[in-house]
Amino acid sequence: MISLRHLSTTFAARGKNPITAVDDVSLEVDRGSIQGIIGFSGAGKSTLLRNINLLERPTTGEVIIDDVDLMKLSAEQLRQARHQIGMIFQGFNLVNNLTVAQNVELSLKFAGVTSTKDRRARVAEALEIVDISDKAAVYPAKLSGGQQQRVAIARALATRPRILLCDEPTSALDPFTTATVLQYLADINRDLGITVVVVTHEMEVIKALTDHVAVMESGRIVERFAADRLHDKTFAPTTSIGRYLVSDGIHLNGRQQSELDQASLDQVSTAELAVGGRV
Template sequence: MIRIENVSTVFDTGGQQLTAVDNVSLNIGRGSIQGIIGFSGAGKSTLLRNINLLERPASGRVLVDGVDLVGLTPLELRKRRHGIGMIFQHFNLLSNLTAAQNVELSLKFAGIGNSAQRRKRALEALEIVDLQEKAGTYPAKLSGGQKQRVAIARALATKPKVLLCDEPTSAVDPRTTASVLQYLADVNARFGITIVVVTHEMNVIKAIAENVAVMEAGRVVEQFDLSELKRPGFSPATSIGRYLVSDEIRLERPEAHRKGALHV
């Protein structure tokens, strides 16, 4: 679903060149959940933003569903981004809009439907994350976990094929983390959305991801399937990979957990 080919991203920091992503290649399977971990400054969030070109790489190609985003015109790129949802660390909800209005706004920017259709789609998206009763509530009255669930609903409303998650649980408490991850696992299982999760929290990767890429100094230095951790004698090659022996967050079976649907 996602193919990153020899991507490098360079920033100018006061006359000095900082290579945040250094010649990275990565393949992410359709319908999978890909984890990207690394310590602060490893380049993982920049790589995530390369996937939807919020950060444009200095070189390389980024193919999503077979289309190289780097070669698109601004108008073509804007249309392609409608199929790539994004969840941010700090929710990025507009405080003067209700939960439903925040979701509707993404549909309006995407040019989807009229006002009534956008309202219907927003309520359906909120139902998926069990927040339909909070449709008229403003962000200030929502908990951290509820805000992140509104953000998930907003990302799902445009029916994306890809969902990019930048540290989606770092702004919520440990108890809420499992709930947020459960919703992400559910939408992956029910809708087949390809999910990429960037985090420094090892237990998050173990709970939700199928494959993990380890980043250091802008490079992918190790990649393996999480099922390998159960194989006798297997040990990750990098120190950060070995942190994956930390405590697990246990999720329920996604197909047995959630209700709600998005209708055309």
């Protein structure tokens, strides 16, 4: 369904050498699967996710969706192709002066659905999928974080996409709400057959939701494995960052020593700051 081939994305940095946020990454995502991408802040995972729909255009490489290279499309062709790629953002990105239904409908207007009747029917359909139909006339400020994220999911589903990209979809949510949102994503994948790519720094999200895992560090994918291996107590990732992410160390407040050397951590932090946190 998704084939990323030798992608690299480089950003200019003021007074410094350019920063390579994604460095020669290749990744295949099967149709109907849930692909997890995990790594520390600054690893390049969000940039890689935005490369898939060209919100961040790669400097080099190929982005192939269903045998079509998005990098070769015209602006109008790319706009049409993006209607099949829904996206859920970390910060919800709802329009505060629009109701829940109007926020969801906005995506359909951008997608060129001109019939008001069709738009309203698809809004109702999307809201029902995430069980938030009763909030259709409510404004975002009156919603909890979990409800806002469900509206964001409904907005992404309204265009009936084949692919759903999720950028840290649960990082602003409490554990109970996180479990609820993950269940909706799992149901969407199972019931609608939508291919899902989820970026996160939370290993519990990876364990609960994904089929396959790619571990990123310093712009590269350094390790891949099937997610079900995480439930095997004898499983040990081959890289130090993979072992650290799988361990309980990531949940502690600095009291446990990481296997990662300080130079590696410094490199990640420098990359993140240089591009204003976009990676």
